[in-house]
Amino acid sequence: MEPILRRTPLEDEHVALGAKLGPFAGWSMPIEYAGVLAEHRAVRERVGLFDLTHLGKVEVVGPGALELLQGVVTNDVARIDVGQAQYNLVLNEGGGVIEDLIVYRLGPERFFVVPNAANAERVLQILAEAPAERLVHLMYHQDWCFLAVQGPRSTAIVVEVFPEAAGLAFMRCAESEFRRRPVIVTRSGYTGEVGFELFTYQDVAVELWRTLLEAVRASDGDPCGLAARDILRLEMGYPLYGQDLFESSTALEAGLGWAVDLDKGEFRGRAALLRQLEEGLPSRLRGLRMHERRHIPRAHYPVFLGDQLIGEVTSGTFSPLLHTGIALAYLWPADVVDVGDEVEVDIRGRRGKATVVRTPFVDRSPR
């Protein structure tokens, strides 16, 4: 039986634009329009418009909101002021990654949380069950949409529609409105380019999409699908939940220690991370850059150091910017190689040489 997929309010727009729709985390979403390479290039050189309505949208409000979040996520949420955003993880008791998400502070006692599509309900449940001394109100905005405008030309386009976006620094957010509906505008994204993410009610989704698309087209940009977004994020070395992040690897193994504040007080998974720091990491997520264009790494390909199996690719693709294959791979133990070392990826029975590199793979910055 075919699973019943959730639908974006923009599905008719995507179909009219010739998009290929496909299943993603329980949703039917646009995977590509004109072509992955053209869309990738539009975002890197000009601007692209994305429908990301499948991502979760949860508001945490009330006098107990900060305390509740502090016990659930890894970073010190108290450090961000109103109008700021922060990357966070939710861990299990073993320190394994249940979820990565961004927390936006909209008010002293008002936070906006954006989990991955596949995890929205689970994160909501974790928040609902977490202990809180004071009142907290959780709002699951299933009637909201999520659009992203990404690329070097995105600022002018977004500021034209939302003047509050002017001067917004990276990982800052502001509240605005569109057709008398509230809109959360953030300077953030998953592409490595300057970009904005926009959250509002679905009843203005079509009008907002058309307004932005017209401006994007006028700037020689294109609508872009999830396939291009996956290449853009991988070129930056951003791990993807479900692909590179999962419960059997900890935040430290995933290289996300920078999003964990072990000194802020108790949170789920903290004890396990402290133990792991003492005992040493069993594995580490690394960037691999292939030597030959014909060697394109894919998820689950084994990684070797000589005859020794030392790891597994979790995400791999051909980088259109570098003209070579790139991958994220867990290598074990964590110190088995250093940046600059040469390893081999088993590509369907053939060995392809790769160098262990620092991420991002490409010289881009969203700041």
Added chain:
Amino acid sequence: MEFPDDLRYTKEHEWARRENGRVRVGITDYAQDALGDVVYVDLPEVGARVRANEPLGEVESTKSVSDVYSPITGTILERNAALEDRPELVNAQPYGDGWLVVIQPDDPSELDGLLDAGGYRAFVEAGGQEG
């Protein structure tokens, strides 16, 4: 989607064109559309032996890699060297400059067992998959 009348087709979505006793081979418009943007094509060397219904090479797109099956048994006479630098030709002109190899067939009549344009179109419209 195009289904040129002068070609024969496999159920693995390759096409074959008779050219003076030789056979030119590529992947179909349907195949390139399903694959998405092609970024690498792996082809056999000139002189290599290939067998009908067995892989002769690979076409790799941004999202996945697919085997290319030979429509006929024979010997590789030419490989499309232009694809090394411009693999996107497979998407742009699957029946033209995006061809893959030319084969000297052992038995040219082997092509008669493949689908004609009408048969292939019906196969694609029924979902493009065996079974």
